[in-house]
Each structure stands twice: as structure tokens, then as C-alpha cells.
Amino acid sequence: NAGVTQTPKFQVLKTGQSMTLQCAQDMNHEYMSWYRQDPGMGLRLIHYSVGAGITDQGEVPNGYNVSRSTTEDFPLRLLSAAPSQTSVYFCASSLGAGDLLFGPGTRLTVL
Amino acid sequence: AQTVTQSQPEMSVQEAETVTLSCTYDTSESDYYLFWYKQPPSRQMILVIRQEAYKQQNATENRFSVNFQKAAKSFSLKISDSQLGDAAMYFCAYRSAFRISNYQLIWGAGTKLIIKP
Numbered sequence: 001n002a003g004v005t006q007t008p009k010f011q012v013l014k015t016g017q018s019m020t021l022q023c024a025q026d027m028n029h030e031y032m033s034w035y036r037q038d039p040g041m042g043l044r045l046i047h048y049s050v051g052a053g054i055t056d057q058g059e060v061p062n063g064y065n066v067s068r069s070t071t072e073d074f075p076l077r078l079l080s081a082a083p084s085q086t087s088v089y090f091c092a093s094s095l096g097a098g099d100l101l102f103g104p105g106t107r108l109t110v111l
Numbered sequence: 112a113q114t115v116t117q118s119q120p121e122m123s124v125q126e127a128e129t130v131t132l133s134c135t136y137d138t139s140e141s142d143y144y145l146f147w148y149k150q151p152p153s154r155q156m157i158l159v160i161r162q163e164a165y166k167q168q169n170a171t172e173n174r175f176s177v178n179f180q181k182a183a184k185s186f187s188l189k190i191s192d193s194q195l196g197d198a199a200m201y202f203c204a205y206r207s208a209f210r211i212s213n214y215q216l217i218w219g220a221g222t223k224l225i226i227k228p
Contacts, residue, residue: 033146035216040220041220042171042202043218
């Protein structure tokens with residue numbers, strides 16, 4: 001198993017640009033989620049999905065969209081990047097209430 | 112709403128000694144999970160140890176053990192025989208066992224652990 005993979009590892013955007021952070025898992029996990037991590041803070045949930053075709057908002061969803069067309073993939077879209085979205089983004093998945101497994105993270109800088 | 116508090120922003124310990132990281136949480140639920148995650152400079156979030164609230168026995172994983180006090184809502188992590196590779200940020204996290212919560216993890220702010228050679 002490759003586990004949870006994320007691409008890209010690093011990204012620099014200009015204000016107003018859009019982009020998609022990719023996340024994939026090959027463990028048939030029903031639950032997938034996106035977190036952001038800012039300095040001095042714990043992780044905050046952006047969006048999550050409990051299965052293909054089902055998504056919902058987390059704690060900080062504004063400025064982000066998600067979709068879940070397959071069990072394996074859960075992309076995060078930034079619609080119009082803002083400097084406040086500069087952060088490290090983590091994708092994580094689990095089988096039900098099992099342990100969350102994290103991807104390696106994407107460091108995003110918005111200028 | 113559940114909250115998780117880590118009151119120690121930074122801790123240091125001499126190599127080979129023992130250190131305890133503190134975590135308290137607040138919840139009205141009876142069934143939940145508690146976790147300690149490690150984040151080294153590589154940024155990868157690594158699960159260190161997991162405790163189910165219904166289990167009275169404290170979880171142990173090699174040099175890592177917890178002191179779970181359910182009534183006091185306390186969940187500390189003890190690292191024995193500290194090694195240089197243990198240097199990292201350590202996060203305490205809470206997760207409800209009920210599906211209605213959608214299994215969201217609630218995180219503490221983290222404790223930076225420094226290992227002195």
C-alpha cells in the first residue's frame with residue numbers, strides 16, 4: 001500500500017489564482033479529510049467526506065471546495081487564493097472510527 | 112463542544128531520561144478516543160499512541176506510555192529513555208466514537224520536545 005499520497009509537496013501561488021491539491025489513498029478508506037496547519041496552532045478541519053459522493057464542511061471551509069467522485073481520491077480546490085490561505089495542508093483518511101493516517105503534507109504559499 | 116489543551120508549549124529533556132507531556136480535554140461524551148501524534152521536522156504526522164476511553168488500562172507502545180485519567184479528563188504521554196529522534200512537536204487529539212460527529216479530530220496546540228544530547 002502507498003498509504004495516503006499528496007501532490008504537490010510545495011506550491012507558490014499569486015493572489016487570485018486557483019489550484020487543486022491532490023489526495024489519494026489505496027486502502028479503501030471511507031473517511032477522508034483535509035486539515036490545515038498554521039504556526040502555533042493545532043490542525044483545523046477544512047472539509048471531510050464519509051464516502052464517495054458525500055462531502056461536508058469542517059471548521060474552516062471558506063475559500064475551499066471538495067468533491068469525492070471515487071473512494072480513492074479527495075481533491076481540495078482553492079477557488080481564488082488569498083494570503084490567509086498560506087499554510088501547510090494535510091490530507092488524512094481512516095476506515096470508520098479507526099486511526100487517521102496522514103499524507104506528507106503540502107506547503108502552500110500565497111503571495 | 113470538545114476542547115483539547117496542551118499547557119506546555121515547549122519541554123526539554125536530557126537524552127536517555129524520561130519526560131512527560133501533559134494534555135487535558137473537555138467533553139460530555141462517554142465514548143471517545145485519545146491520540147498522541149508526533150510531527151518531526153519532516154512535517155509528517157505520525158501516530159504515536161492511541162487510547163480508547165472505555166479501556167481502563169493505559170496504552171503502551173515500546174518507550175511510549177500514557178497516563179489516562181478519565182474522571183480528571185487528563186491524558187499525559189510519558190517517553191522513557193528519550194532519544195534524539197524523539198525531538199518533534201507532539202500533538203494531543205480527541206476523536207468521538209460516535210459517527211454523528213463524523214470522526215473529526217480535535218487538536219491541542221502542540222508541545223515542542225527538545226532532546227539535549
